[in-house]
Amino acid sequence: MEHNQKKFPIGHLYGFLLSLLLTFGAAIIALKTSLSFQTIMWIIGSLAVVQAALQLFMFMHVSEGEDKKAQLINIAYGVFTAVVIVVGSIWVMSFGNHIH
Template identity: 75%
Template sequence: MEKNTNRFPMSQVYGFLLSLILTFAAAGIALKTSLSFHVVMWIIGSLAVVQAALQLFMFMHVTEGEDGKAQVINIVYGVFCALIIVVGTIWVMSFGMHNH
């Protein structure tokens, strides 16, 4: 049976609205609360991870397709590359000046 592709994409609208809510929640927490810097950073980081997962499922169509295993491998590889870049950048910026 063929899917109806002419309907309005409500799931994308819901994903967009949820992304906006998460963004405004992070901004509100950062600007309007008196929490410590570290707590605010952990909350913003957690909301960012939730928003990234939301966008993967709502906009990137991770659950669609016949070969779900390849999509999971690609996502794991992308997360691995991002972690290497972020951790490597922090390491170089923190400890790279000790040789001078």
């Protein structure tokens, strides 16, 4: 066994627990508060971005490795793809029935 290897991945456990905390926090905010719909959606969206970043660093090991430029390009491409899918889906669901 190498000297720098750990027997138990405590970082993964912390990441998992933080992800659960963020998920339950979003659920509690959505179900148990009397905030406006827009405020709830902004809070849930913000928690989702934090959780995505947490998972990139804790589980996908983005900060590790030698080729930082390739990792940055891959993350940018992933964000671009997600934005295109979400915006495109909202656009089609909002304006798709005007053609018929």
